[in-house]
Amino acid sequence: xxxxxxxxxxxxxxxxxxxxxxxxxxxxxxxxxxxxxxxxxxxxxxxxxxxxxxxxxxxxxxxxxxxxxxxxxxxxxxxxxxxxxxxxxxxxxxxxxxxxxxxxxxxxxxxxxxxxxxxxxxxxxxxxxxxxxxxxx
Amino acid sequence: xxxxxxxxxxxxxxxxxxxxxxxxxxxxxxxxxxxxxxxxxxxxxxxxxxxxxxxxxxxxxxxxxxxxxxxxxxxxxxxxxxxxxxxxxxxxxxxxxxxxxxxxxxxxxxxxxxxxxxxxxxxxxxxxxxxxxxxxx
Amino acid sequence: xxxxxxxxxxxxxxxxxxxxxxxxxxxxxxxxxxxxxxxxxxxxxxxxxxxxxxxxxxxxxxxxxxxxxxxxxxxxxxxxxxxxxxxxxxxxxxxxxxxxxxxxxxxxxxxxxxxxxxxxxxxxxxxxxxxxxxxxx
Numbered sequence: 001x002x003x004x005x006x007x008x009x010x011x012x013x014x015x016x017x018x019x020x021x022x023x024x025x026x027x028x029x030x031x032x033x034x035x036x037x038x039x040x041x042x043x044x045x046x047x048x049x050x051x052x053x054x055x056x057x058x059x060x061x062x063x064x065x066x067x068x069x070x071x072x073x074x075x076x077x078x079x080x081x082x083x084x085x086x087x088x089x090x091x092x093x094x095x096x097x098x099x100x101x102x103x104x105x106x107x108x109x110x111x112x113x114x115x116x117x118x119x120x121x122x123x124x125x126x127x128x129x130x131x132x133x134x135x136x137x
Numbered sequence: 138x139x140x141x142x143x144x145x146x147x148x149x150x151x152x153x154x155x156x157x158x159x160x161x162x163x164x165x166x167x168x169x170x171x172x173x174x175x176x177x178x179x180x181x182x183x184x185x186x187x188x189x190x191x192x193x194x195x196x197x198x199x200x201x202x203x204x205x206x207x208x209x210x211x212x213x214x215x216x217x218x219x220x221x222x223x224x225x226x227x228x229x230x231x232x233x234x235x236x237x238x239x240x241x242x243x244x245x246x247x248x249x250x251x252x253x254x255x256x257x258x259x260x261x262x263x264x265x266x267x268x269x270x271x272x273x274x
Numbered sequence: 275x276x277x278x279x280x281x282x283x284x285x286x287x288x289x290x291x292x293x294x295x296x297x298x299x300x301x302x303x304x305x306x307x308x309x310x311x312x313x314x315x316x317x318x319x320x321x322x323x324x325x326x327x328x329x330x331x332x333x334x335x336x337x338x339x340x341x342x343x344x345x346x347x348x349x350x351x352x353x354x355x356x357x358x359x360x361x362x363x364x365x366x367x368x369x370x371x372x373x374x375x376x377x378x379x380x381x382x383x384x385x386x387x388x389x390x391x392x393x394x395x396x397x398x399x400x401x402x403x404x405x406x407x408x409x410x411x
Contacts, residue, residue, distance in 0.1 A: 001170065001171065001273060001274060003170050003171075003239060003241055033275065033277050033407075034275065034277075034407065034409065035311055035407050035409060037172055037237050037239060039237070039238060039239050039246065040248075041246070041247065041248030041249075041251065042248050042250070042251070043186065043187060043188040043248070043250055043251055044188075048367060049317065049370075049371055049372070050317060050363070050367065051317040051318075051363055054352055054354060056351040056352040057352045057360070057363050059351055059352075060349075060350045060351055060352050060360050060363070060364075061363065061364065061367055063349070063350075063351075064343065064349075064364050067349075068205070068342070069201065075197075075200070075201075075204075076197045076200075077193040077196055077197055077200075078191055078193035078194045078196075078197050080191060086194070086197050089187070089188055089194050089197070089198065090197075090198065090201050093185060093187065093198055093231075093232060094231055094232075094367075094368055095367060095368075096186075096233065096370065097186055097251075098186070098236060098237050098238065099372060100237055100311050100313070100372050100374055101313060101372065102277065102311060102313050102405045102407045104277055104405070109313065109315070109405050110315065111314075111315030111316055111317070111403065112315075113316070113317055114315065114316070114317055114371075129248065131239045131241070131246050133170075133171065133172050133239045135171065135172060135272060135273070135409065136275060136409070137275060138307065138308065138410060138411060140307050140308075140376060140378055174309055174374050174376060176374070176375065176376050176383065177385075178383070178384065178385030178386075178388065179385050179387070179388070180323065180324060180325040180385070180387055180388055181325075205342070206338065212334075212337070212338075212341075213334045214330040214333055214334055215328055215330035215331045215333075215334050217328060223331070223334050226324070226325055226331050226334070226335065227334075227335065227338050230322060230324065230335055230368075230369060231368055231369075233323075233370065234323055234388075235323070235373060235374050235375065237374055266385065268376045268378070268383050270307075270308065270309050270376045272308065272309060272409065272410070
Protein backbone atom coordinates (compact mmCIF):
# COMPACT_ATOMS: atom_id res chain seq x y z
CA UNK A 1 0.00 0.00 0.00
CA UNK A 2 1.24 3.45 -0.88
CA UNK A 3 -0.06 7.01 -0.72
CA UNK A 4 1.24 10.08 -2.52
CA UNK A 5 0.05 13.64 -3.09
CA UNK A 6 0.84 16.05 -5.88
CA UNK A 7 -0.39 19.41 -7.08
CA UNK A 8 -1.18 20.48 -10.59
CA UNK A 9 -1.49 24.00 -11.98
CA UNK A 10 -4.54 23.91 -14.25
CA UNK A 11 -5.43 25.99 -17.28
CA UNK A 12 -8.86 27.72 -17.18
CA UNK A 13 -11.83 25.47 -18.05
CA UNK A 14 -9.55 22.68 -19.20
CA UNK A 15 -9.07 18.93 -19.08
CA UNK A 16 -5.65 18.03 -17.71
CA UNK A 17 -4.61 14.48 -18.62
CA UNK A 18 -3.15 12.94 -15.44
CA UNK A 19 -3.17 9.31 -16.62
CA UNK A 20 0.62 9.12 -17.00
CA UNK A 21 1.20 10.67 -13.61
CA UNK A 22 -1.15 8.20 -11.88
CA UNK A 23 0.34 5.27 -13.81
CA UNK A 24 3.79 6.28 -12.60
CA UNK A 25 2.67 6.31 -8.96
CA UNK A 26 1.10 2.85 -9.40
CA UNK A 27 4.31 1.49 -10.91
CA UNK A 28 6.45 2.98 -8.11
CA UNK A 29 4.12 1.45 -5.48
CA UNK A 30 5.02 -2.11 -6.56
CA UNK A 31 1.39 -3.12 -6.02
CA UNK A 32 0.71 -5.91 -8.51
CA UNK A 33 -2.99 -6.46 -7.94
CA UNK A 34 -5.44 -4.18 -6.16
CA UNK A 35 -7.03 -0.76 -6.44
CA UNK A 36 -5.83 2.79 -7.08
CA UNK A 37 -7.93 5.65 -5.68
CA UNK A 38 -7.47 9.18 -7.01
CA UNK A 39 -8.95 11.96 -4.88
CA UNK A 40 -9.25 15.68 -5.62
CA UNK A 41 -9.29 18.00 -2.59
CA UNK A 42 -11.56 20.66 -4.16
CA UNK A 43 -15.25 21.28 -4.93
CA UNK A 44 -15.08 23.39 -8.11
CA UNK A 45 -13.12 20.94 -10.26
CA UNK A 46 -13.53 17.21 -10.77
CA UNK A 47 -11.96 13.92 -11.80
CA UNK A 48 -13.24 12.10 -14.86
CA UNK A 49 -12.53 8.94 -16.80
CA UNK A 50 -13.10 10.01 -20.38
CA UNK A 51 -12.51 9.04 -24.00
CA UNK A 52 -8.86 9.79 -24.70
CA UNK A 53 -8.66 9.71 -28.51
CA UNK A 54 -10.69 12.58 -29.98
CA UNK A 55 -10.31 15.93 -28.22
CA UNK A 56 -13.68 16.95 -29.69
CA UNK A 57 -15.34 14.69 -27.10
CA UNK A 58 -13.93 16.83 -24.30
CA UNK A 59 -14.97 20.04 -26.10
CA UNK A 60 -18.52 18.63 -26.35
CA UNK A 61 -18.54 17.71 -22.64
CA UNK A 62 -17.46 21.27 -21.82
CA UNK A 63 -20.27 22.67 -24.01
CA UNK A 64 -22.81 20.31 -22.39
CA UNK A 65 -21.82 21.62 -18.97
CA UNK A 66 -22.05 25.23 -20.14
CA UNK A 67 -25.63 24.50 -21.23
CA UNK A 68 -26.76 22.56 -18.17
CA UNK A 69 -25.12 24.92 -15.62
CA UNK A 70 -24.92 28.28 -17.41
CA UNK A 71 -23.15 31.36 -16.08
CA UNK A 72 -26.46 33.03 -15.39
CA UNK A 73 -26.44 34.98 -12.15
CA UNK A 74 -30.23 35.03 -11.96
CA UNK A 75 -30.22 31.26 -11.28
CA UNK A 76 -27.86 31.31 -8.30
CA UNK A 77 -27.75 32.78 -4.82
CA UNK A 78 -24.05 31.99 -4.28
CA UNK A 79 -21.70 34.10 -6.38
CA UNK A 80 -18.94 34.96 -3.91
CA UNK A 81 -16.21 34.44 -6.50
CA UNK A 82 -17.94 35.49 -9.70
CA UNK A 83 -20.31 34.07 -12.33
CA UNK A 84 -18.28 30.86 -12.84
CA UNK A 85 -18.34 30.03 -9.11
CA UNK A 86 -21.69 28.28 -8.65
CA UNK A 87 -21.68 26.58 -12.10
CA UNK A 88 -18.35 25.03 -11.07
CA UNK A 89 -19.85 23.53 -7.91
CA UNK A 90 -22.72 22.07 -9.97
CA UNK A 91 -20.29 20.55 -12.49
CA UNK A 92 -18.24 19.07 -9.65
CA UNK A 93 -21.36 17.61 -8.04
CA UNK A 94 -22.34 15.94 -11.34
CA UNK A 95 -18.94 14.39 -12.03
CA UNK A 96 -17.32 13.79 -8.63
CA UNK A 97 -13.92 14.11 -6.97
CA UNK A 98 -13.01 10.47 -6.19
CA UNK A 99 -12.15 7.71 -8.68
CA UNK A 100 -11.12 4.09 -8.08
CA UNK A 101 -9.38 2.14 -10.84
CA UNK A 102 -8.31 -1.51 -10.55
CA UNK A 103 -4.63 -2.45 -10.74
CA UNK A 104 -3.55 -5.76 -12.31
CA UNK A 105 -0.05 -7.03 -13.17
CA UNK A 106 1.30 -3.82 -11.73
CA UNK A 107 -0.58 -1.41 -13.98
CA UNK A 108 -3.88 0.47 -14.20
CA UNK A 109 -6.55 -1.70 -15.84
CA UNK A 110 -8.04 1.16 -17.85
CA UNK A 111 -9.78 0.35 -21.12
CA UNK A 112 -8.04 1.18 -24.39
CA UNK A 113 -9.98 4.44 -24.80
CA UNK A 114 -10.03 5.55 -21.17
CA UNK A 115 -7.91 8.39 -19.77
CA UNK A 116 -7.99 10.01 -16.32
CA UNK A 117 -8.57 13.76 -16.40
CA UNK A 118 -8.67 16.58 -13.90
CA UNK A 119 -11.42 18.85 -15.17
CA UNK A 120 -10.94 22.48 -14.13
CA UNK A 121 -14.38 24.10 -14.01
CA UNK A 122 -13.30 27.59 -12.93
CA UNK A 123 -12.65 30.30 -15.54
CA UNK A 124 -9.16 30.91 -14.10
CA UNK A 125 -6.09 28.76 -13.54
CA UNK A 126 -5.87 27.07 -10.10
CA UNK A 127 -3.41 25.05 -8.06
CA UNK A 128 -5.16 21.70 -7.39
CA UNK A 129 -4.17 18.99 -4.89
CA UNK A 130 -4.57 15.30 -5.66
CA UNK A 131 -4.07 12.31 -3.32
CA UNK A 132 -3.33 8.89 -4.85
CA UNK A 133 -3.76 5.78 -2.70
CA UNK A 134 -2.72 2.35 -4.05
CA UNK A 135 -3.83 -0.73 -2.10
CA UNK A 136 -3.22 -4.42 -2.81
CA UNK A 137 -0.41 -6.99 -2.92
CA UNK B 138 -9.60 -2.62 8.65
CA UNK B 139 -12.90 -1.76 10.25
CA UNK B 140 -16.56 -1.61 9.24
CA UNK B 141 -19.43 0.14 10.97
CA UNK B 142 -23.03 0.98 10.15
CA UNK B 143 -25.22 3.74 11.43
CA UNK B 144 -28.61 5.21 10.64
CA UNK B 145 -29.58 8.82 10.33
CA UNK B 146 -33.03 10.37 10.45
CA UNK B 147 -33.07 12.99 7.68
CA UNK B 148 -35.06 16.19 7.32
CA UNK B 149 -37.06 16.55 4.06
CA UNK B 150 -35.00 17.67 1.03
CA UNK B 151 -32.00 18.44 3.19
CA UNK B 152 -28.25 18.11 3.35
CA UNK B 153 -27.14 16.31 6.52
CA UNK B 154 -23.48 16.95 7.35
CA UNK B 155 -21.99 13.57 8.31
CA UNK B 156 -18.33 14.61 8.14
CA UNK B 157 -17.82 14.53 11.92
CA UNK B 158 -19.48 11.16 12.24
CA UNK B 159 -17.28 9.63 9.50
CA UNK B 160 -14.16 11.26 10.96
CA UNK B 161 -14.95 9.69 14.33
CA UNK B 162 -15.25 6.21 12.80
CA UNK B 163 -11.90 6.69 11.01
CA UNK B 164 -10.24 7.75 14.26
CA UNK B 165 -11.68 4.78 16.19
CA UNK B 166 -10.47 2.40 13.45
CA UNK B 167 -6.81 3.22 14.18
CA UNK B 168 -6.11 3.08 10.44
CA UNK B 169 -3.25 5.52 9.82
CA UNK B 170 -3.01 5.37 6.05
CA UNK B 171 -5.55 3.99 3.62
CA UNK B 172 -9.07 4.58 2.34
CA UNK B 173 -12.48 5.21 3.87
CA UNK B 174 -15.55 4.18 1.88
CA UNK B 175 -18.97 5.57 2.76
CA UNK B 176 -21.96 3.74 1.29
CA UNK B 177 -25.65 4.65 1.37
CA UNK B 178 -28.10 1.74 1.18
CA UNK B 179 -30.84 3.66 -0.68
CA UNK B 180 -31.71 4.89 -4.19
CA UNK B 181 -33.64 8.10 -3.49
CA UNK B 182 -30.96 9.91 -1.49
CA UNK B 183 -27.26 10.32 -2.14
CA UNK B 184 -23.81 11.04 -0.74
CA UNK B 185 -21.96 14.15 -1.80
CA UNK B 186 -18.67 15.87 -1.15
CA UNK B 187 -19.60 19.52 -1.22
CA UNK B 188 -18.42 23.00 -0.30
CA UNK B 189 -18.86 23.32 3.47
CA UNK B 190 -18.57 27.06 4.08
CA UNK B 191 -21.52 28.86 2.46
CA UNK B 192 -24.90 27.18 2.92
CA UNK B 193 -26.11 29.09 -0.16
CA UNK B 194 -24.10 26.62 -2.28
CA UNK B 195 -26.28 23.76 -1.04
CA UNK B 196 -29.46 25.79 -1.60
CA UNK B 197 -28.30 26.41 -5.20
CA UNK B 198 -27.57 22.69 -5.71
CA UNK B 199 -31.07 21.89 -4.45
CA UNK B 200 -32.57 24.44 -6.87
CA UNK B 201 -30.49 23.05 -9.76
CA UNK B 202 -31.87 19.58 -9.06
CA UNK B 203 -35.43 20.92 -8.86
CA UNK B 204 -34.93 22.39 -12.36
CA UNK B 205 -33.23 19.40 -13.98
CA UNK B 206 -35.58 16.79 -12.44
CA UNK B 207 -38.82 18.67 -11.76
CA UNK B 208 -41.80 17.25 -9.91
CA UNK B 209 -43.77 17.02 -13.14
CA UNK B 210 -45.85 13.88 -13.33
CA UNK B 211 -46.20 14.15 -17.11
CA UNK B 212 -42.47 13.33 -17.47
CA UNK B 213 -42.49 10.11 -15.49
CA UNK B 214 -44.12 6.70 -15.64
CA UNK B 215 -43.07 5.69 -12.12
CA UNK B 216 -44.91 7.57 -9.36
CA UNK B 217 -45.66 4.83 -6.85
CA UNK B 218 -44.81 7.05 -3.90
CA UNK B 219 -45.83 10.48 -5.15
CA UNK B 220 -44.48 13.31 -7.33
CA UNK B 221 -41.10 13.44 -5.52
CA UNK B 222 -40.45 9.72 -6.05
CA UNK B 223 -38.99 9.59 -9.58
CA UNK B 224 -37.14 12.95 -9.31
CA UNK B 225 -35.40 11.48 -6.24
CA UNK B 226 -34.15 8.46 -8.23
CA UNK B 227 -32.83 10.79 -10.95
CA UNK B 228 -31.00 12.95 -8.39
CA UNK B 229 -29.51 9.83 -6.79
CA UNK B 230 -28.38 8.54 -10.21
CA UNK B 231 -26.63 11.86 -10.92
CA UNK B 232 -24.80 12.10 -7.60
CA UNK B 233 -24.24 8.50 -6.43
CA UNK B 234 -24.37 6.48 -3.22
CA UNK B 235 -20.72 5.47 -2.70
CA UNK B 236 -17.78 7.73 -1.79
CA UNK B 237 -14.13 6.87 -1.14
CA UNK B 238 -11.94 9.32 0.75
CA UNK B 239 -8.22 8.78 1.48
CA UNK B 240 -7.00 8.50 5.07
CA UNK B 241 -3.53 9.80 6.04
CA UNK B 242 -1.96 10.18 9.50
CA UNK B 243 -5.13 8.72 10.94
CA UNK B 244 -7.57 11.27 9.53
CA UNK B 245 -9.69 11.95 6.44
CA UNK B 246 -7.66 13.81 3.81
CA UNK B 247 -10.53 16.10 2.78
CA UNK B 248 -9.69 19.52 1.38
CA UNK B 249 -10.24 22.58 3.54
CA UNK B 250 -13.60 23.35 1.93
CA UNK B 251 -14.89 19.79 1.57
CA UNK B 252 -17.60 18.26 3.72
CA UNK B 253 -19.40 14.90 3.39
CA UNK B 254 -23.18 15.20 3.14
CA UNK B 255 -26.09 12.83 2.98
CA UNK B 256 -28.51 14.48 0.56
CA UNK B 257 -32.13 13.56 1.23
CA UNK B 258 -34.01 13.90 -2.05
CA UNK B 259 -37.46 12.84 -0.82
CA UNK B 260 -39.99 15.45 0.34
CA UNK B 261 -40.39 13.64 3.67
CA UNK B 262 -38.06 12.63 6.48
CA UNK B 263 -36.52 9.14 6.16
CA UNK B 264 -34.40 6.74 8.21
CA UNK B 265 -31.22 6.16 6.12
CA UNK B 266 -28.59 3.47 6.59
CA UNK B 267 -24.90 4.12 5.98
CA UNK B 268 -22.02 1.63 5.97
CA UNK B 269 -18.49 2.93 6.60
CA UNK B 270 -15.51 0.74 5.67
CA UNK B 271 -11.96 1.82 6.58
CA UNK B 272 -9.05 -0.10 5.01
CA UNK B 273 -5.31 0.38 5.42
CA UNK B 274 -2.54 0.04 8.01
CA UNK C 275 -8.11 -10.19 -2.08
CA UNK C 276 -9.29 -11.35 -5.46
CA UNK C 277 -9.67 -9.90 -8.95
CA UNK C 278 -11.72 -11.21 -11.84
CA UNK C 279 -12.79 -9.94 -15.24
CA UNK C 280 -15.77 -10.86 -17.35
CA UNK C 281 -17.45 -9.60 -20.49
CA UNK C 282 -21.10 -9.07 -21.12
CA UNK C 283 -22.92 -8.73 -24.43
CA UNK C 284 -25.40 -5.88 -23.95
CA UNK C 285 -28.71 -5.15 -25.61
CA UNK C 286 -29.07 -1.68 -27.20
CA UNK C 287 -29.89 1.13 -24.72
CA UNK C 288 -30.52 -1.32 -21.93
CA UNK C 289 -29.93 -1.93 -18.25
CA UNK C 290 -28.20 -5.27 -17.66
CA UNK C 291 -28.60 -6.51 -14.09
CA UNK C 292 -25.17 -7.77 -12.99
CA UNK C 293 -25.93 -7.99 -9.25
CA UNK C 294 -25.99 -11.80 -9.19
CA UNK C 295 -22.76 -12.05 -11.15
CA UNK C 296 -20.94 -9.65 -8.79
CA UNK C 297 -22.41 -11.40 -5.73
CA UNK C 298 -21.06 -14.72 -7.02
CA UNK C 299 -17.54 -13.30 -7.42
CA UNK C 300 -17.69 -11.89 -3.87
CA UNK C 301 -18.76 -15.26 -2.51
CA UNK C 302 -16.01 -17.12 -4.40
CA UNK C 303 -13.41 -14.65 -3.07
CA UNK C 304 -13.99 -15.77 0.53
CA UNK C 305 -13.63 -12.14 1.65
CA UNK C 306 -15.81 -11.78 4.73
CA UNK C 307 -15.47 -8.06 5.40
CA UNK C 308 -14.16 -5.39 3.05
CA UNK C 309 -14.95 -3.70 -0.23
CA UNK C 310 -15.90 -4.80 -3.75
CA UNK C 311 -15.02 -2.50 -6.65
CA UNK C 312 -16.70 -2.93 -10.03
CA UNK C 313 -15.04 -1.18 -12.95
CA UNK C 314 -16.23 -0.79 -16.55
CA UNK C 315 -13.51 -0.41 -19.19
CA UNK C 316 -15.54 1.81 -21.53
CA UNK C 317 -16.66 5.44 -21.90
CA UNK C 318 -20.03 5.09 -23.64
CA UNK C 319 -21.73 2.87 -21.06
CA UNK C 320 -21.83 3.09 -17.29
CA UNK C 321 -22.36 1.33 -13.98
CA UNK C 322 -25.27 2.29 -11.76
CA UNK C 323 -26.76 1.32 -8.44
CA UNK C 324 -30.47 1.63 -9.05
CA UNK C 325 -33.89 0.72 -7.71
CA UNK C 326 -34.41 -2.96 -8.56
CA UNK C 327 -38.14 -3.47 -8.04
CA UNK C 328 -40.07 -1.45 -10.63
CA UNK C 329 -38.70 -1.55 -14.18
CA UNK C 330 -40.54 1.73 -14.86
CA UNK C 331 -37.84 3.50 -12.84
CA UNK C 332 -35.21 2.42 -15.37
CA UNK C 333 -37.44 3.43 -18.27
CA UNK C 334 -37.79 6.89 -16.67
CA UNK C 335 -34.02 7.16 -16.19
CA UNK C 336 -33.54 6.28 -19.87
CA UNK C 337 -36.07 8.96 -20.87
CA UNK C 338 -34.40 11.52 -18.60
CA UNK C 339 -31.08 10.87 -20.32
CA UNK C 340 -32.68 11.13 -23.76
CA UNK C 341 -33.95 14.60 -22.77
CA UNK C 342 -30.76 15.89 -21.13
CA UNK C 343 -28.41 14.55 -23.83
CA UNK C 344 -30.56 14.32 -26.97
CA UNK C 345 -29.47 12.78 -30.26
CA UNK C 346 -29.23 16.20 -31.84
CA UNK C 347 -26.25 16.52 -34.15
CA UNK C 348 -26.36 20.31 -34.03
CA UNK C 349 -25.25 20.22 -30.38
CA UNK C 350 -22.13 18.12 -30.88
CA UNK C 351 -18.86 18.33 -32.74
CA UNK C 352 -17.94 14.66 -32.19
CA UNK C 353 -20.08 12.22 -34.15
CA UNK C 354 -17.53 9.70 -35.41
CA UNK C 355 -19.82 6.75 -34.72
CA UNK C 356 -23.26 8.27 -35.33
CA UNK C 357 -25.87 10.36 -33.52
CA UNK C 358 -25.84 8.19 -30.36
CA UNK C 359 -22.04 8.51 -29.96
CA UNK C 360 -21.66 11.81 -28.12
CA UNK C 361 -24.87 11.47 -26.05
CA UNK C 362 -23.41 8.17 -24.79
CA UNK C 363 -20.22 9.87 -23.58
CA UNK C 364 -22.31 12.51 -21.76
CA UNK C 365 -24.45 9.83 -20.09
CA UNK C 366 -21.30 7.95 -19.04
CA UNK C 367 -19.77 11.16 -17.62
CA UNK C 368 -22.92 11.79 -15.54
CA UNK C 369 -23.16 8.28 -14.09
CA UNK C 370 -19.59 6.93 -13.95
CA UNK C 371 -17.74 3.69 -14.62
CA UNK C 372 -16.48 2.71 -11.15
CA UNK C 373 -18.55 1.55 -8.15
CA UNK C 374 -17.45 0.43 -4.68
CA UNK C 375 -19.83 -1.61 -2.52
CA UNK C 376 -19.03 -2.77 1.03
CA UNK C 377 -18.82 -6.50 1.81
CA UNK C 378 -19.91 -7.83 5.23
CA UNK C 379 -20.35 -11.43 6.43
CA UNK C 380 -19.18 -12.55 3.00
CA UNK C 381 -21.84 -10.75 0.96
CA UNK C 382 -22.53 -7.41 -0.74
CA UNK C 383 -24.10 -4.97 1.73
CA UNK C 384 -26.55 -3.54 -0.81
CA UNK C 385 -29.82 -2.10 0.46
CA UNK C 386 -33.02 -4.07 -0.09
CA UNK C 387 -33.97 -2.05 -3.17
CA UNK C 388 -30.50 -1.67 -4.70
CA UNK C 389 -29.29 -3.56 -7.76
CA UNK C 390 -26.06 -3.14 -9.77
CA UNK C 391 -26.63 -2.42 -13.44
CA UNK C 392 -24.49 -2.02 -16.52
CA UNK C 393 -26.21 0.72 -18.51
CA UNK C 394 -25.60 0.44 -22.24
CA UNK C 395 -25.91 3.95 -23.71
CA UNK C 396 -25.17 3.09 -27.32
CA UNK C 397 -28.02 2.33 -29.76
CA UNK C 398 -26.41 -1.01 -30.68
CA UNK C 399 -25.36 -4.10 -28.76
CA UNK C 400 -21.76 -4.11 -27.48
CA UNK C 401 -19.30 -6.47 -25.82
CA UNK C 402 -18.39 -4.79 -22.49
CA UNK C 403 -15.52 -5.67 -20.15
CA UNK C 404 -15.87 -5.47 -16.38
CA UNK C 405 -13.17 -5.90 -13.72
CA UNK C 406 -14.22 -6.89 -10.19
CA UNK C 407 -11.77 -6.41 -7.31
CA UNK C 408 -12.61 -7.67 -3.81
CA UNK C 409 -10.41 -6.53 -0.93
CA UNK C 410 -10.67 -7.37 2.79
CA UNK C 411 -10.22 -10.27 5.21
